[in-house]
Amino acid sequence: MTRVSLTINGQPRQFDGDGEMPLLWHLREGAGLKGTKFGCGIGACGACTVHIDGTAARSCSVPMSTLEGANITTIEGLAEGARLHAVQEAWIAEDVAQCGYCQAGQIMAVAAFLKDYPEPTDQDIAENITNLCRCGTYVRVRKAIKRAAKSLQPA
Numbered sequence: 001m002t003r004v005s006l007t008i009n010g011q012p013r014q015f016d017g018d019g020e021m022p023l024l025w026h027l028r029e030g031a032g033l034k035g036t037k038f039g040c041g042i043g044a045c046g047a048c049t050v051h052i053d054g055t056a057a058r059s060c061s062v063p064m065s066t067l068e069g070a071n072i073t074t075i076e077g078l079a080e081g082a083r084l085h086a087v088q089e090a091w092i093a094e095d096v097a098q099c100g101y102c103q104a105g106q107i108m109a110v111a112a113f114l115k116d117y118p119e120p121t122d123q124d125i126a127e128n129i130t131n132l133c134r135c136g137t138y139v140r141v142r143k144a145i146k147r148a149a150k151s152l153q154p155a
């Protein structure tokens with residue numbers, strides 16, 4: 001039995017269980033946050049992407065035992081109150097989602113990416129946003145990333 005204290009979307013939480021349990025399981029089954037999706041379970045697709053201490057991470061591959069004191073943000077916690085994150089707004093404006101399954105992971109990956117690449121090139125995007133989309137929304141994803149980057153530039 002492993003005890004872990006962490007914060008999820010600003011709420012303190014305690015986990016008591018198998019330390020090998022992936023964070024994704026705890027989010028969906030323990031915390032009831034179903035926005036983060038299970039795709040491959042092996043860190044390959046990015047459907048399960050969340051932020052751990054502000055950095056994008058594939059939650060299917062992060063054991064709970066490594067998360068003492070961690071600050072987790074999921075898609076449910078990305079907006080600030082009623083105000084959507086710039087990436088979410090760009091996603092709506094560009095009508096990115098098709099089936100939607102991969103999109104929470106895409107948005108979380110992009111929100112973290114833009115902190116390091118405020119003016120991303122196509123190459124930056126190709127090298128850093130490696131989330132898979134079975135519907136092939138990649139062209140709209142790229143447009144939305146550029147729109148979000150612009151809206152985050154200081155006026």
Ligand code: FES
Nearest residue numbers: 039040041046060
């Ligand atoms: S479910 Fe985690 S990377 Fe695919």
Ligand code: FES
Nearest residue numbers: 099100133134135
């Ligand atoms: S929108 Fe369907 S998997 Fe990406």
